[in-house]
Amino acid sequence: MxxxxxxxxxxxxDAENSRGVVPVKKxxxxxxxxxxxxxxxxxxxxxxxxxxxxxxxxxxFEISIKPDGGYYKDGTFLFSFEVPPIYPHDAPRVKCKTxxxxxxxxxxxxxxxxxxxxxxxxxxxxxTIIYGLYHLFTEPNCEDPLNHDAADMLRDHPxxxxxxxxxxxxxGYIGDEYFESCM
Amino acid sequence: xxxxxxxxSRSRDLDKLLLRPGNLVGPTFEPGVELRDDLREYxxxxxxxxxxxxxxxLKDLALSGFKNLEVIDMDRIEVSNLNRQFLFxxxxxxxxxxxxAAKRVMERxxxxxxxxxxxxxxxxxxxxxxxxxxxxxxxxxxxxxSYINAVACGFLEYDSDDKPREETIKPMVDGGTExxxxxARVIVPGVTPCFECTIWLFPPQVKFPLCTLxxxxxxxxxxxxxxxxxxxxxxxxxxAFDADDPEHMKWVYSEAVKxxxxxxxxxxxxxxxxxxxxxxxxxxxxxxxxxSAACALETLKIASGCSKTLSNYLTYNGVEGLxxxxxxxxRDKDCLVCGSGVLIELDTSVTLEKVFSISLGSAxxxxxxxxxxxxxxxxxxxxxxxxxxxxxLEQHPKLLLSKASVxxxxxxxxxxxxxxxxxxxxSNLSLPLYDLMGKIPKDxxxxxxxxxxxxxxxxxxxxxxxxxxxxxxxxxxxxxxxA
Numbered sequence: 001m002x003x004x005x006x007x008x009x010x011x012x013x014d015a016e017n018s019r020g021v022v023p024v025k026k027x028x029x030x031x032x033x034x035x036x037x038x039x040x041x042x043x044x045x046x047x048x049x050x051x052x053x054x055x056x057x058x059x060x061f062e063i064s065i066k067p068d069g070g071y072y073k074d075g076t077f078l079f080s081f082e083v084p085p086i087y088p089h090d091a092p093r094v095k096c097k098t099x100x101x102x103x104x105x106x107x108x109x110x111x112x113x114x115x116x117x118x119x120x121x122x123x124x125x126x127x128t129i130i131y132g133l134y135h136l137f138t139e140p141n142c143e144d145p146l147n148h149d150a151a152d153m154l155r156d157h158p159x160x161x162x163x164x165x166x167x168x169x170x171x172g173y174i175g176d177e178y179f180e181s182c183m
Numbered sequence: 184x185x186x187x188x189x190x191x192s193r194s195r196d197l198d199k200l201l202l203r204p205g206n207l208v209g210p211t212f213e214p215g216v217e218l219r220d221d222l223r224e225y226x227x228x229x230x231x232x233x234x235x236x237x238x239x240x241l242k243d244l245a246l247s248g249f250k251n252l253e254v255i256d257m258d259r260i261e262v263s264n265l266n267r268q269f270l271f272x273x274x275x276x277x278x279x280x281x282x283x284a285a286k287r288v289m290e291r292x293x294x295x296x297x298x299x300x301x302x303x304x305x306x307x308x309x310x311x312x313x314x315x316x317x318x319x320x321x322x323x324x325x326x327x328x329s330y331i332n333a334v335a336c337g338f339l340e341y342d343s344d345d346k347p348r349e350e351t352i353k354p355m356v357d358g359g360t361e362x363x364x365x366x367a368r369v370i371v372p373g374v375t376p377c378f379e380c381t382i383w384l385f386p387p388q389v390k391f392p393l394c395t396l397x398x399x400x401x402x403x404x405x406x407x408x409x410x411x412x413x414x415x416x417x418x419x420x421x422x423a424f425d426a427d428d429p430e431h432m433k434w435v436y437s438e439a440v441k442x443x444x445x446x447x448x449x450x451x452x453x454x455x456x457x458x459x460x461x462x463x464x465x466x467x468x469x470x471x472x473x474x475s476a477a478c479a480l481e482t483l484k485i486a487s488g489c490s491k492t493l494s495n496y497l498t499y500n501g502v503e504g505l506x507x508x509x510x511x512x513x514r515d516k517d518c519l520v521c522g523s524g525v526l527i528e529l530d531t532s533v534t535l536e537k538v539f540s541i542s543l544g545s546a547x548x549x550x551x552x553x554x555x556x557x558x559x560x561x562x563x564x565x566x567x568x569x570x571x572x573x574x575x576l577e578q579h580p581k582l583l584l585s586k587a588s589v590x591x592x593x594x595x596x597x598x599x600x601x602x603x604x605x606x607x608x609x610s611n612l613s614l615p616l617y618d619l620m621g622k623i624p625k626d627x628x629x630x631x632x633x634x635x636x637x638x639x640x641x642x643x644x645x646x647x648x649x650x651x652x653x654x655x656x657x658x659x660x661x662x663x664x665x666a
Contacts, residue, residue, distance in 0.1 A: 002218060002486050003211065004350060005225045005316045027593050027629065028333060029379050029519050036631045036644045039588045039600045055595050055607040086326050089382060104394070108416045112394040120387065144394035 030087040034058055037126040047130055059083040062097075063130055067137040071162055075100075075169040075182045079111075079133060081126070091120035094129065098182050101168045103142045103151035107177065111136070112146040149175065194219065197248045200489045209488035218487060223250040223294075226486045229315040230254045231304060231331055233280040235466050236321025236358050238270045239475030241284055244319070245292040247483045252288075253315070255300040255307070256281040263454075267468035304330060313338055313353070317482055320357040321475065323464075325385055328357060332370070332378035333520055339372045341523040341648065347373025354485050358478040360470045363501035367477040367493065369485065375495040376514045377521035388462070403443060403450035407459040410438035426461045435460060473499060517645070524627060524646035525581045529572065531617040531651050535589065535597055536573045572616050573597070576630060582645060587632040591620050599632070617651050625650040 038058050043049065046066045053060055059082070066076045077100060082093040094116055095109040104112045113132045115124055145151030153161040164174045171181030201219045205212075228249050230240050233256035244252055260268070260275045260283060270287040271280070281299035289297055300307065304327060312318065312334050322328050335353040342348055355370040357378070370377055395401070396409040415424050415435065425431050436456040443451040457463060477497060484490045493509065500506045516522060576584040589596040596611050596619050598604035611619055620626055631644045 001211070001316070001354070001488070002221050002226060003213070005227070005486070006221055008316075008350065009225050027590065028329065029382075030329075031593070032519050032590070032629050032644055035588070035590055035595070035598075035629070036642065038604070039598060039631050040642055041601050043601065049601050050603060055598070055604055056593060058595070084326075086329055089325060089385065090388070106397070106413070106417075108413070108420070110393055110413060110416070112392060112397070114392060117390040118392045120390070122383070122387075144392065144398070146394050146397050148398065 028085050030083070030085050030089075031059065033088055034083050034126070040125070041127055041130075043127075043130065044134065047134065059085075059087075063133070065130075065134055065137065067134070070138040071140065071165045072100075072102075072137040072169065075137075077137070077182065081129075088122040088125070091116050091124075092126070092129065094133070099177075099179055100182070101147070101150050101165055101174050101177070101179060102136070103140045103145045103147055103154050104136050106146045110146060112144055194248055200483075201248075201487055205489075207490060209484065209491050212488035214489075219248065222248050222487055226317070227251045227315045228253075228482060228486075229312065229318045230321060231318060231327070232256055232321035232323070233284040233299075234258065234264065234321065234323070235267050235468070235471040236360065236475050236478075237280070238268045238284055239471050240319055240321050240358070240479055241288045241297065242270070242292075243475055243479030244482060245288050245295040245297070247479055249482075249486075250295050252285075252295065253298040253300060254281045254285055255302065255304060256284075257301070257303045267466055267471060269468075309334055309337065315353070317485055318353065318355045319478055319482055320355060321478075322357075322359070325382070328359075328378050329382070331355065335370075336372045336377050336379075336521040339521065341373070341526075343526065345523040345526070347523075356478045356481045356485070358474040360466060360474050361464045362467055363470060365470050365474040365499045366497060367474050367481065367499075368496040369481050369493045370495070371485075372521045373523075376512045377518060379520040380515040380518045381496075381512050400442065400446050400448060403439075403448055403452075403455055404459045406442040406446070406448055406451055407435065407439040407456050409442050410435045411460050414438050414442075432457060432460065470499070470501065519629065519644065519646050522646055524648045525579070526648045526650065527575070527579070528650050528652055529575075529616060531654065532615055533575075533617070534571050534613055534615050535619065536571045536612040573612075576632070582630075583634050584630060584632040584643065584645065585634070587630045590629045591626065594619075616649070620649070624654040 035058055038049075038061075041049065046068050048064045050062050050064075051057065051060075052062060061081050063079045063081065064076055065079070067073055076098070078097040080095050080097055084090045084092070094111055094113075096105050096111055097109060099107060099109075111133070113129070113136060115128055115132050140150075140154060142151040142155040150161070153164065168174055168179035169181065169183055172179060198219065201222070202214050202216065204214050208214075226249055228244055228251065230237055230244065230252060231254075233241070233254050237254060237256060241252060241254060256279070258280050260271045260278055260280055262273075262276055264280075265271055265273065265276075268280070270284045275283045279299070279301035281301050285297035285299040289295055312331075318331060318335055320328060320331060322331075332355065335355050338351050338353045340348045340351040352372055352374065354372075357366075357368045357370060359366050369375060391405060391408055393412065396405055397413055400406050400409060411424065415438075424435075433453075436451070436453050439451045439456055443449070477493070481493050484492045494511050496510045496512050498506075498508050498510070514521070570578075573587050573589070576582050576587045586599050588598045588600075595604065595608055596616075597608045620628070626649060628647045628649045629644065630647060631642070633640045634643050
């Protein structure tokens with residue numbers, strides 16, 4: 001290709017008579033794939049999506065989930081999604097922004113959901129994660145706890161757990177922790 | 184040829200490759216002194232990364248007759264680099280890798296000029312990368328490879344027959360190692376698969392479930408990840424963890440030790456903490472040397488044509504015995520990064536969806552153009568004036584795309600769903616695409632939607648090359664047809 005390099009170099013020296021096509025950075029393949037995921041979202045009525053940074057930043061968005069059954073019925077829980085540039089090779093980072101007493105969500109908002117970490121595959125999509133999150137509220141799982149107290153209570157005294165969760169949803173203390181109302 | 188033999192040349196071994204004809208050479212090979220001199224004069228090579236591979240690459244390329252080299256790396260030298268990054272000395276610790284590496288090679292190899300760039304690859308203007316003939320990658324992350332690949336493929340242009348225009352091809356040579364394993368590959372955008380075409384080759388990163396970290400840690404790495412991912416946020420609410428800050432790393436280490444004691448787990452050390460948190464893979468100097476040597480030779484072959492190049496992916500595996508294999512991967516023809524996309528020619532008045540004025544006269548004229556263009560160029564492009572863009576996508580024989588959402592350079596021009604985005608972009612529907620795209624004569628647009636494949640609706644994401652007719656800077660099909 002050296003001939004070509006030489007020709008190009010000569011052209012550059014001769015004049016800057018390029019056609020004025022300035023290459024711009026393309027969207028990353030991850031952004032494009034995400035765009036496809038977003039247009040194909042099939043959200044249940046109880047879920048809502050918002051884009052805090054406007055229509056041109058799809059890599060950061062928020063999902064609110066309002067379970068229509070189970071312990072957490074009628075609460076509204078907000079999750080932030082941060083999608084990495086190499087999506088879907090890596091899963092989005094998801095945090096729960098609503099403080100909640102839940103066996104699989106800790107008080108800092110970390111979420112223990114298999115598809116977010118060890119079971120993430122590029123064939124999965126944003127919809128999968130949202131359904132996974134929704135499922136956490138209808139079927140909290142005390143086998144894989146992230147909030148130990150919540151998991152123990154759910155396993156040993158489900159009625160006490162239920163009463164505590166209802167109270168926390170309306171705003172109140174569980175032990176020393178205060179939970180703001182999210183109804 | 185006689186001239187070159189008179190003065191004993193430092194490049195006498197290289198001369199054997201470059202000055203003599205042969206049967207196994209590349210198709211464009213023209214042996215001779217001129218080739219050797221041109222290689223020095225005109226070949227401009229960028230080495231991305233000045234670490235384990237980068238040090239080897241710079242040395243190899245400088246000794247292979249390349250004179251104009253540049254190197255970019257954002258890192259500073261650490262003590263742990265010194266076992267294999269042989270251009271660095273103890274007194275260099277803390278200095279930028281790119282600067283020291285460039286200096287050391289220039290000291291040893293006379294006549295070579297290496298310009299260092301101590302910065303992130305994303306910090307450079309895109310045009311910076313266009314200045315090089317070949318980009319050689321000595322990187323350790325998928326993200327960085329993906330970025331450079333996108334930049335290099337971004338220079339690629341296709342002609343109206345969907346053939347890559349040779350002068351816009353920016354070849355890359357990519358090396359990578361992981362312990363005893365490594366790969367070297369040649370990426371010629373538009374000709375061989377690009378990084379994105381075969382990204383599925385990479386296995387997913389091992390990630391531990393958060394609940395295992397929180398509840399049932401079983402090994403030292405679990406304890407470290409607990410301190411890094413859970414405990415850090417608990418204690419430093421809101422403060423981001425910085426893996427390059429030794430104070431942060433020490434904090435994680437001490438928390439991991441506490442955690443390990445609690446569960447009676449042995450093996451947490453500071454270096455393991457760094458390894459787990461920064462996802463460091465043990466590097467072996469000789470693997471780097473083998474892979475870099477392969478990459479440097481491929482670079483020489485691409486530039487000079489003195490031999491056919493690797494086609495196109497070499498894997499080296501020294502884990503159990505030694506296995507070396509070359510695989511010819513194939514391009515993803517619909518690749519969003521290096522693919523040609525579907526050419527669509529439009530009039531500047533075409534709106535996204537709403538029709539404002541249809542002139543019967545122009546519709547007829549454009550109907551004629553289809554025939555003319557088709558015969559002259561073998562183009563499959565639909566030129567129907569007055570029919571809005573999104574509707575054209577449904578009718579286009581190569582697309583048959585309904586419910587299209589449209590993006591251009593990171594701007595979402597129209598999104599069919601979800602409703603919140605549809606609402607935000609709806610007002611664009613009545614605007615001409617030409618205006619929405621910033622009055623650029625031609626550019627790439629991406630569309631997503633559904634298409635009917637074998638009577639089954641499938642979702643798809645496609646790349647389009649939109650060109651506006653009659654605008655300066657674009658081959659005017661009408662003029663060509665009429666001339």
